[in-house]
Amino acid sequence: ERPDALPHDMAGVRMLITAGGTREPLDPVRYLGNRSSGKQGYALARAATHRGASVTLIAGATTELAAPAGVEVVPIVTATELADEVGKRAGDADVVIMAAAVADFRPVSVAESKIKKGASGPAPIELDTNPDILRGIVAARDRGELGGTTVIVGFAAETGDASGGVLDHGRAKLARKGCDLLVVNAVGDGKAFGTDDNTGWLLATTGSETALPLGSKTLMASRILDAVGDLLGGSRS
Numbered sequence: 350e351r352p353d354a355l356p357h358d359m360a361g362v363r364m365l366i367t368a369g370g371t372r373e374p375l376d377p378v379r380y381l382g383n384r385s386s387g388k389q390g391y392a393l394a395r396a397a398t399h400r401g402a403s404v405t406l407i408a409g410a411t412t413e414l415a416a417p418a419g420v421e422v423v424p425i426v427t428a429t430e431l432a433d434e435v436g437k438r439a440g441d442a443d444v445v446i447m448a449a450a451v452a453d454f455r456p457v458s459v460a461e462s463k464i465k466k467g468a469s470g471p472a473p474i475e476l477d478t479n480p481d482i483l484r485g486i487v488a489a490r491d492r493g494e495l496g497g498t499t500v501i502v503g504f505a506a507e508t509g510d511a512s513g514g515v516l517d518h519g520r521a522k523l524a525r526k527g528c529d530l531l532v533v534n535a536v537g538d539g540k541a542f543g544t545d546d547n548t549g550w551l552l553a554t555t556g557s558e559t560a561l562p563l564g565s566k567t568l569m570a571s572r573i574l575d576a577v578g579d580l581l582g583g584s585r586s
């Protein structure tokens with residue numbers, strides 16, 4: 350798509366987007382990580398910029414993606430750093446999109462020097478729970494701390510399991526998180542992680558559920574921004 354062919358409907362909108370996976374260090378050479386490529390978050394940042402938004406992208410581990418032109422990129426490594434940066438910036442944003450894959454847990458302690466094999470075999474790794482950043486910003490908005498109406502978008506990567514399908518898990522997560530929109534991606538079997546295509550659902554607290562047919566992450570980005578634009582329009586009029 351040519352940038353000048355896109356609608357310039359987000360001029361003046363301040364957007365905070367998180368992308369990529371966090372890495373939780375174990376020792377100077379090792380970390381706990383995940384398979385997020387960052388591509389969907391970068392596609393959102395690019396598309397939003399082309400539509401006139403001013404975008405800050407807080408980026409964790411990505412597969413060496415080029416910073417989108419005109420976007421301020423803030424690099425982070427751990428979930429704690431991500432939480433700090435989001436906390437500092439959410440108040441200045443009209444839209445917060447949490448596309449980052451945040452580690453749920455982090456090692457309780459980080460060894461100062463490389464952990465050696467030793468003779469006694471592996472020691473168990475003790476973990477602490479990371480803060481839920483998305484729930485944190487929803488709670489801050491509910492307390493009136495974000496100054497004005499902020500549209501908040503979450504992501505969920507679901508495989509479905511014995512307790513329910515992808516969509517069931519997505520509905521439950523939307524209710525639990527309290528964000529306005531939840532992008533539910535079907536993952537597993539090579540879907541989503543690191544690929545250029547995505548498929549899934551866009552769920553809104555209004556109850557609307559839109560299927561997102563298999564397509565590029567660029568196409569998915571513009572669908573998501575269309576839905577964000579509708580919510581912004583509603584809060585502005």
Ligand code: CTP
Binds near residue numbers: 449484
């Ligand atoms: N998220 C977050 N902080 C965390 C974990 C997740 O802000 N500590 C955000 C993600 O960026 C994403 C959304 O919450 O937008 C859903 O992430 P997900 O991992 O699917 O949700 P969890 O509540 O961690 O549930 P699960 O047990 O399925 O991992």
Ligand code: CA
Binds near residue numbers: 452453
């Ligand atoms: Ca999680």
